Each structure stands twice: as C-alpha cells, then as structure tokens.
Amino acid sequence: MKLIVCLFGIFCYGECAKILGAFIYPSVSHQSTFQPIWKELSLRGHQVTVITPNPLNDPTLTNLTEIDVSFVYKNPKLRHIINNIKKDDHPLKAHKIIFELFRFIFEEEMQYEPIKRLIENQDKHAYDLLLIQYSYFTDPLLAFLNKFNAPLVGVSSLGLLLHGHDAMGNPTHPVVSPDFMLGLPKRLNIIQKVESLFHNFAYRLFYHWYILPKLDESARKYFGDDMVPLRELHKNVSLVLYNNNRLIHEVRPNVPNVIEINQLHIKKPKPLPEDIQKYLDSSPQGVVYFSFGTNVKSSNLSYTLRKEIIGALAELPYKVIWKWEDDYLPDQPINVLVRKWLPQQDILNHPNVKVFLTQGGLQSIEETINCEVPIVGMPFFTDQPTNIQKIAELGMGLYIEHTTVTKDILKNALLEVAQNKKYKENVVKYKQILVDEPMRGVEKAIWWIEYVMRHNGAAHLRSMAADMTFFEYFMIDVVVFSLIVISLMIYISLKLFSYAKMLLITLSRKLKPARNIVLKIEINKVKKN
Known part of the structure; x- marks a missing residue:
C-alpha cells in the first residue's frame, strides 16, 4: 500500500518533495482548512514537516512530521486578546488587535525548541517548498524564505487583507472589491464609497508605517538582523490559495497566481457517538x-x-x-x-x-x-x-x-x-x-501546490503589478508628471500672452505720436481750406 501511495506521488509531481509548512494560529476552525492539505501531500509521497497547534497525530501518515505548538492554547493572554475584538470596532482598531494577537502567537511559538532547531538549520536546500499561513498578519513566517531557497505558497482560511492583495498585484478597487473587514453591502451608497476609498488609503498607511515595521522587528528577533526585510520577502511569494465562498463573498478579479479554494475541510459523514x-x-x-x-x-x-x-x-x-x-x-x-x-x-x-x-x-x-x-x-x-x-x-x-x-x-x-x-x-x-466545480477542495489546492513545484516557483504567473511601487500602481507618477507638463504649458502660455500684451502696448505707444502728427496735419489742412 505504501508503495502505491509513493508511486502515485511520483506520478503527480515527478519526485517526492520535502515540504515545510507553518500554520501557527491556534483555532480549530482555521486549522481544519489547512490539515487536509498537509495530509494529502504526505499521502502523495511528499516528506512534510509542519508547525501546527492542531496536529493530526495519525500514525499511518509515515511521511508527516508535526511540530506540536498546542501549548499556545493554554496561554491566558491569547483569550484576553481575542476577547478584546468587538463587532462594532472601527476596522483599523480591529486590525490593531488582530495584529497584536498574531505577533504574540508568532513570538510564543518561535521560542519553542524544535522550531529554534528548524531555524538554525544551515542547509539552504533542506526543503523544496514552503507552505505558510497567509492570513491576517502572519508576515513574519515569510522569514523562512530567508533560511531556505525554495518557492513559497501562502494559504489563507478566509479572504486576504489589502496588503495581501497588494503583495500579489491583485486589484483592490475600493468600490468593486472593498475590504471584507468593512462589512459593506454589494451596492454601495455614496457615503460607503467614500468610506471604502479612505479606508484603502488609511489601511495602507497604518500597515506600512506601523504594523509591518513591528512585524519585521519580531521576525529579526528569531531569524537574525541580517534577514531580508519582510517588505522584500513579500515579493517572493509564488502563489496564494485563499478560502473563498462564491455565495458569501463578492465576485472579484484575481491575478493568475491568486487561486480561490473552498470546502477543503468538508468530510464524508462518519458514525456519530x-x-x-x-x-x-x-x-x-x-x-x-x-x-x-x-x-x-x-x-x-x-x-x-x-x-x-x-x-x-x-x-x-x-x-x-x-x-x-x-x-x-x-x-x-x-x-x-x-x-x-x-x-x-x-x-x-x-x-x-x-x-x-x-x-x-x-x-x-x-x-x-x-x-x-x-x-x-x-x-x-x-x-x-x-x-x-x-x-x-x-x-x-x-x-x-x-x-x-x-x-x-x-x-x-x-x-x-x-x-x-x-x-x-x-x-x-x-x-x-x-x-458545482471542475475541481473541489483539496484536489484543487494540491494541484496548484504541485504546479508551483513543477515549475520552480511559477514566476510566469506573477503580475508586474506586484513589483510596482504604490505611486507607480496608482499612476501617481503619471498624474504628477502630467500636472507638471500641463502647469508648464499654462505657465508658458501665460508668459507668451503677457509678452504679446506688453509688445502690443509698446507698439501702441510708439504709434500714438505718429497718429497725433497725422491728425494735426489733417486739422491744419481743414483750417486752411
């Protein structure tokens, strides 16, 4: 049976890969989305090592090594932070609390001895693929890219926040695709459109100037000060799989390396107790x-x-x-x-x-x-x-x-x-x-993960928008350049108009004495007659 499983894995990918997964958030519902992925990868013959607070502990999965961080559930600070999140909180306040939650979880788990040994591994080619939880503020997990030379696939158990879309070059039109944390309806009124527009700018300022530097600081504490900045590591994410329910979530455009998945955790019914x-x-x-x-x-x-x-x-x-x-x-x-x-x-x-x-x-x-x-x-x-x-x-x-x-x-x-x-x-x-889909749940997720491995990161799927600066993407540089050109043209036109006006006035003054002389001559002629 093991031989058949291994042969199936070889058929799917070409060789058994070594995969490192990091799914750190202590929540059964979130982990239930991730578990089928690492289970199926191990069944296909890949050697999988995964950090998780909810290990499967299945002795039949001989290709699976689970680093159990379930101790984080017992920390009273975890429940205290979660209880601070309120439904009516301003989105930026909710984001701040969630950021503190994920930062706390990351620092708690990175101090665990088995994870320390993992980070201390000096073999840059120890793994062929990195799988990380890519939801909310798990950015410090990108630091594994600094340790291992391998493609990285992010997996989210729900939608992506704005910075996640930005990192992949995914469009985030404030009216067509507002941030799901705003809880806005499908048809926005003018007030809601303004709210979404300002949230888009405010969130990015908050994330890039407050949250990201602190997350970068946390990552350096465990991965070293010579670590490539998280801002740059975001550019090395090969693919993102995010849980999207087409009934609940609005239709949105995605670039080729952002893939919607759902129903990963749906299982066949089992006998009840x-x-x-x-x-x-x-x-x-x-x-x-x-x-x-x-x-x-x-x-x-x-x-x-x-x-x-x-x-x-x-x-x-x-x-x-x-x-x-x-x-x-x-x-x-x-x-x-x-x-x-x-x-x-x-x-x-x-x-x-x-x-x-x-x-x-x-x-x-x-x-x-x-x-x-x-x-x-x-x-x-x-x-x-x-x-x-x-x-x-x-x-x-x-x-x-x-x-x-x-x-x-x-x-x-x-x-x-x-x-x-x-x-x-x-x-x-x-x-x-x-x-009603051609591929459902785990089957679709595994196909795309192995696709990334087959094509060594699948860089051909990456949108050029992902490598643009904020000013380039929103064409602020074009707008500024156009305003400068238009302003210069207006300035030159005004100067030319002013010069022409002065020239006419000067000519008028020069011609006025001559006109006066002619007029006097005409008057004298009339008097003589």
Missing part, C-alpha cells in the same frame, strides 16, 4: 444545533446574554444540542444537551437537525450549506457579520444582533427558520451552486 445518535434519532420533531465555534466560547458569554439564550431554548418545541465548553451549564433547560466538543459536520448531516445557531464563521457556513441546514446567525467579530448578512440576503437564514437579542427575538427567529420551508429550499438551491 452512540449517545448523540440516540438523542438525534429520538427527536423526530426536530433538533436545534448550537455552536459558536472555537474563537467565541459559549462559556465566556455574559450572564445577560446567556440568560436570554437559555430562556429562548427552553421554550422551543425542539431538542437542542449545545457546544458548551464548561463542565456545568447554569439553569440548563431539560430539552438541552451540552457537550464540550461535538462532531459538527456529522451532527449537521443528521436529517432531524432543522436549524444551526452559529456565530457565522466561514468554515461553519460551508459545513451547514453542504449539509443543507438553514441558519440563525449571531455574529461577534471579523468577517462573521458580513457572512451572516449575506446568508440573510440569500434567504438561507436570519441575522440576530447579540448586543440587542432577547429571549423572544431568538425564539421567534429559530422557530421561523425551522418551520418556514423557504430557508431549507434556498440552502438546497445554493448548495448546488457551491459544489
């Missing part, structure tokens, strides 16, 4: 599945919000399965089953599940659409409000504000989505659009 299976089977009237994912913990909700949620769930004519992270749920209703961890996709695949109460993470939305379950969304931060707003616009669910929700609002929303067939019908309809 016996107690969960019995609970779902015994609920033909319907079940509400409730989870706020891994970044928003239900057990950390305020007392007021928890009270309203429990009151709503207690009055439902359905059973409820709730992902609750503590040992005890105060005032737990009799119709509610709680578990610290739940096999989400397998539960959503059960026919008795009528509605999913979720925070609106992209991975959760992909799972619920794939399982044809409508949504009641209660978003908290980052892309969640935009995701749920889009779900509501498409008629696949309802949007609820967690800051103003009451028992009755939540209960009525859950009953509406569970009992009105239109939500289920819309989910089924849009699922057909989402899954």
Whole structure:
C-alpha cells in the first residue's frame, strides 16, 4: 500500500518533495482548512514537516512530521486578546488587535525548541517548498524564505487583507472589491464609497508605517538582523490559495497566481457517538444545533446574554444540542444537551437537525450549506457579520444582533427558520451552486501546490503589478508628471500672452505720436481750406 501511495506521488509531481509548512494560529476552525492539505501531500509521497497547534497525530501518515505548538492554547493572554475584538470596532482598531494577537502567537511559538532547531538549520536546500499561513498578519513566517531557497505558497482560511492583495498585484478597487473587514453591502451608497476609498488609503498607511515595521522587528528577533526585510520577502511569494465562498463573498478579479479554494475541510459523514445518535434519532420533531465555534466560547458569554439564550431554548418545541465548553451549564433547560466538543459536520448531516445557531464563521457556513441546514446567525467579530448578512440576503437564514437579542427575538427567529420551508429550499438551491466545480477542495489546492513545484516557483504567473511601487500602481507618477507638463504649458502660455500684451502696448505707444502728427496735419489742412 505504501508503495502505491509513493508511486502515485511520483506520478503527480515527478519526485517526492520535502515540504515545510507553518500554520501557527491556534483555532480549530482555521486549522481544519489547512490539515487536509498537509495530509494529502504526505499521502502523495511528499516528506512534510509542519508547525501546527492542531496536529493530526495519525500514525499511518509515515511521511508527516508535526511540530506540536498546542501549548499556545493554554496561554491566558491569547483569550484576553481575542476577547478584546468587538463587532462594532472601527476596522483599523480591529486590525490593531488582530495584529497584536498574531505577533504574540508568532513570538510564543518561535521560542519553542524544535522550531529554534528548524531555524538554525544551515542547509539552504533542506526543503523544496514552503507552505505558510497567509492570513491576517502572519508576515513574519515569510522569514523562512530567508533560511531556505525554495518557492513559497501562502494559504489563507478566509479572504486576504489589502496588503495581501497588494503583495500579489491583485486589484483592490475600493468600490468593486472593498475590504471584507468593512462589512459593506454589494451596492454601495455614496457615503460607503467614500468610506471604502479612505479606508484603502488609511489601511495602507497604518500597515506600512506601523504594523509591518513591528512585524519585521519580531521576525529579526528569531531569524537574525541580517534577514531580508519582510517588505522584500513579500515579493517572493509564488502563489496564494485563499478560502473563498462564491455565495458569501463578492465576485472579484484575481491575478493568475491568486487561486480561490473552498470546502477543503468538508468530510464524508462518519458514525456519530452512540449517545448523540440516540438523542438525534429520538427527536423526530426536530433538533436545534448550537455552536459558536472555537474563537467565541459559549462559556465566556455574559450572564445577560446567556440568560436570554437559555430562556429562548427552553421554550422551543425542539431538542437542542449545545457546544458548551464548561463542565456545568447554569439553569440548563431539560430539552438541552451540552457537550464540550461535538462532531459538527456529522451532527449537521443528521436529517432531524432543522436549524444551526452559529456565530457565522466561514468554515461553519460551508459545513451547514453542504449539509443543507438553514441558519440563525449571531455574529461577534471579523468577517462573521458580513457572512451572516449575506446568508440573510440569500434567504438561507436570519441575522440576530447579540448586543440587542432577547429571549423572544431568538425564539421567534429559530422557530421561523425551522418551520418556514423557504430557508431549507434556498440552502438546497445554493448548495448546488457551491459544489458545482471542475475541481473541489483539496484536489484543487494540491494541484496548484504541485504546479508551483513543477515549475520552480511559477514566476510566469506573477503580475508586474506586484513589483510596482504604490505611486507607480496608482499612476501617481503619471498624474504628477502630467500636472507638471500641463502647469508648464499654462505657465508658458501665460508668459507668451503677457509678452504679446506688453509688445502690443509698446507698439501702441510708439504709434500714438505718429497718429497725433497725422491728425494735426489733417486739422491744419481743414483750417486752411
């Protein structure tokens, strides 16, 4: 069997490559997007070493070495920073908090002894490919390019921020493709257009003058002061794969080396734990599945919000399965089953599940659409409000504000989505659009990764826009040059006009005495006659 796997890998790429992956953000939902990639690469015969807080720990993957950094989950500072992110924060404030989060995670993990040994490796050709998490502010991971002479592929579990698009030469028209963190609708009014335009400039100033220098400082702390600046290392990214849901995200233009992927983490249904299976089977009237994912913990909700949620769930004519992270749920209703961890996709695949109460993470939305379950969304931060707003616009669910929700609002929303067939019908309809692709999920991601290896970085895909300065790309140099030329032409024209005017005045003054003499002669002639 191992021989067959290895031969398949050789057939796909030509030889078994050595690959280093770095996916540092401690979040089960984000890591679930990355895990299938390094698993499939190892199954194809490639020798894969990966830094991750969520190792697969699969002994059958003999080509896979995982550097486990799950200790970062236990650091209380991580949860403190995450809890500071609020849905109504100004985008630049949210970016600052997220930047602090990623900088903290990077510095915590780079101090780990196995990673130190990795960085100390002096063999520039130790790896044939670098794979890094390329979302938000993971820029310091680009420093691995300074250590190893290999192409680099970035993978993002959600959309790219503006600087990520800039690094690849991807267009970021403020009206056609506004920053997803702004949470703007598809059709912008004049105020929203102005907001997006100013955000485009403000974000770039904030990133290049505040965030990037600090990230560069963090990278140098572990990779050495002789490191090539991150600003330059961005130019060596060969390809970016980013998670894009064509239902949730607006259509946008991409350069050839920016590839949209989705449904990487979607798995075939597996048997449920016996107690969960019995609970779902015994609920033909319907079940509400409730989870706020891994970044928003239900057990950390305020007392007021928890009270309203429990009151709503207690009055439902359905059973409820709730992902609750503590040992005890105060005032737990009799119709509610709680578990610290739940096999989400397998539960959503059960026919008795009528509605999913979720925070609106992209991975959760992909799972619920794939399982044809409508949504009641209660978003908290980052892309969640935009995701749920889009779900509501498409008629696949309802949007609820967690800051103003009451028992009755939540209960009525859950009953509406569970009992009105239109939500289920819309989910089924849009699922057909989402899954209708020539290549899906991991298959597409692996093809492009191996493409980069086959063509030694695939430099032919790189847009020239990626190597332009800000002034060149937005043609500020052309505008300035044109203004100088126009100004010079106007100046010369005014000077010529002024000179011509003075010349005419001078000539007029010279001709005036002659005219006076002629006039006197004529007058004298008249007098004589």
